[in-house]
Amino acid sequence: MNKPVDVSSLGTEPEIFEKILDRAGSYILGKRHELRLALCCIMAQGHLLIEDIPGIGKTTMAKMLAHLLGLDFQRVQCTSDMLPGDILGFSVFNRESGGFSFHPGPIFTQILLTDEINRTPPKTQSALLEAMEERQVSYEGKTRDLPAPFFVIATQNPLEQSGTYPLPESQLDRFLFRLELGYPDRDAEHALLKGGGVDTAAAAIEPIVSADEVLILQQRTSDIQVTGHLIGYVQDILDVTRHSGRFVLGLSPRAGLLLLKAAKAWAFLDGRSFVLPEDIQMVLPYVAQHRLRTADSHEELSAAELAEVFLSVPVPV
């Protein structure tokens, strides 16, 4: 981050994002909206949880984003016998120096894909989630900063339940978005089967922006304007989740902050310098769904039910 970076040559921001999305879209067919949400998540400096079945293209997507954004990429396949050290790193005795030297784990990267995070025991989960929140690793009394930007894409398989450790609500709260990729639509799958998406060539993809430029873009995101009207609107939304009696717990102030951040990023992706209520409505389901449980059955609301709750909040004039 020391050298000054000139981003004027990149064109206006939406152009960059369009370029990234176009390029990524040519590899992951028919998932432009999800790609855009993932990009939004990176710009908002949040983390992404993808809940879906295997073989949908989660890994491809993570890799693609890493390459296009010029970021390092690591992948961890979570298993039930994993220890925190497997992710954070560990110390090895060095005979020559007579001391311990730290071997950084896979977490010391810029984009980390943790596959099937719910299969690893809570101890390892919380080590990872703590690092996500603090953006640093404390190991044996020493604190090591993680590289910037730092972005975690975690996946979990919603169907397999035996031998898993579902993330508790407090851990879920650390993910900005949770989304489902879903099957590609018929046309996209047709193209895919014909050989349109090229996965193996991912390594050869040219980055569109550099890591430093990503940091600048993140900075720009946080400069997006939000008026008092919209903050009132976000408060109304939070109020509904807290006082309508439909949910066990309402959205936390952190969720409110993240919601605003995500809306800013969405506006930024749209090439706007200010947030519209539509931005908030767009990102709201992805921010809210995994944070809310119904008061009567302690289950999540379906997207449609959630939408119904939020439709009751009028947009302030």
Added chain:
Amino acid sequence: MIAKHHNKRPDPTAVLVGVVLCSVPHFLNISIVATLICLLLWSYQVLSLKRSLPVPGLLVRSVAGTVMFLIAVGLNEGLTLEAFVTLLIFMITVKTFELRTRRDQIVTIILCYFLIFSAMFFNDSFILFAYLLFTITCLTAGLISVSFAGLRPRRTMRLAGRLLLQAIPFMIVLFLFFPRMQSGLWGRPPVISQVSGFTDEVTFDSFANIAQSGKTAFRVTFDTEIPQPEQRYWRGIVLSRFDGRTWREDRHRPFARGVVNSEQEILRYTVTLEPHNHRTLFTLDLPFRIYSPRARLQADYTYQLWRPLSGRIQYEARSQPGASQRAGKTDVTANIGLPETGNSRVRALASQLRAESSSPVEFVQRTLFFFQNGDFTYSLNPAPIPADRISQDGIDAFIFDTREGFCEHFASAFAVMMRAGGVAARLVGGYMGGEMNPYGDYMVVRQSDAHVWCEVLIDGVWQRIDPTVAVAPGRALQNRAGTEVATGAGSLLNVQLPAFADFFSSFTNYTDMLNMRWNQWVLSYSRANQVELFRAIGIDIQLPGGVVLAVVVGGVLLVACGFIAIVLVRDIRTRDDDGATYWRRFCAVMKKEGLPKPAHQGPIEYGRDIVSRRPDLQNGVAKITALYSQLRYNPTCTEDTLPRFIEAVKSFRPSPKKRQR
């Protein structure tokens, strides 16, 4: 939130706040024990908000309720108004222990409305009225928050305020049109616990008669010039019969023989007298006319009502300072007698002084001189006169031993000496003083101005002599700040801080002025005023036809108020800014086209929806929604956005022929 999940009991905070707000003005009316009981129960409630405390069972509540009823009745000498109010407060407080459902909360809040309304029985000052409005707003906000859980307190308060605003036109119409009852709708019961400095008998050396209260006794507006401070003697009652300790009114008096006029100008003024439970009316010495059908002139030039005064009364009167009254036939015999025995030293002294004087006038002067130079002290806390001497030799003890006292001591002693010296003398009770309120052009006479002075009969004419002034000239001429009497509302003002004293004195003056205006314009609105008001608009409500007409006019006005209320809502709602106003106008236009804006939609999405159904409106709608979202959500939008937006909305016309039905 967690607690709410485990325990379905609704949040009682709003109700508790309402109950406390409504009860506070009653603390002055109910006994201190009742107040303490309420405070105790409320504290328990507040504590149980924080942690769960056991809620008393039905048996405990029933027994407690019965005990409270007995307390309420016992503390207040039977089923008085105070007892009922105490009982109401108790019942509401106990009710807060069983707020199980939303309905309980609503019932409790509605009871609170009755409670706050009953405060009007005790006090009708402007300040209470303002507090009442505030409390009603809070209660309404409480009702709203109970009915619509989840609204923020600020919003409920705003909504309640708006409802109150809407109610105000109705209130005014009903106030003006509803038939006025002479004694109020429910007949305002007499308020016994009025603090009054005035009594209709004077007992020597009795403390009960001194009121140090700064409460207003009456207010006076002068049509002519304002009398000098030394002329502000407000005549109330004349006391002729003396039994050695107490002076009483003589009920068998022949009529007066008229007045000796003085050179001074006749004063015209209007008195607004607070209720004091006596029949006495107060007029500037010496009155000769009073304009009130309820008053009658007494032989001794005082005015009395037929019944004790239980409500505020206003009357116009005329007086001439310096005028004196001619003695009636039996005045000499009625005002010369003393008890057979007692006070022998004073009698001896009086006889000696009389013997040394050549005329009654000289005797009066010598006696006054005696008081002036006899080492007497004016004090509101005089040394007590020994109990064994008080009934027989009280005056002796005062003049020769204690030599400390206030107006009653001096006036009694002086009158006794006059009578002992063979000069007819009597006491006059009333008020002396009064100060002009700097904020309103009127004079306030307070309870602490209560005073007693003497009249002596010289050459067939009653002359006013004030021995207190002879001893303590400051009592009459100094302004109030110089005396020991409290100047305003209670003991707060006894604090010896000059800066605060100034502030409080102007504060009390200002509130007194507000109360004066409040009395004048609102509370004194009577049946006569109503008749006059209707006559002004051409309706005679003393005829049956006029009543019907008045009812019709009132009904029309009420309907109009309904419209005003609706307009007021719209007005408040759209008062935010021009952007919002024009956006609403655009939405209203689209609503007419069959495309109302769903409340949850943002402007861009709404615009897209419209265009998908009415592609012909593409240009106008896209422009308007884009400008509006710039205006509303972009803090750095250019200054011409608003005018451009307004222009776009104004020129927007969905063409009627393409209208889809």
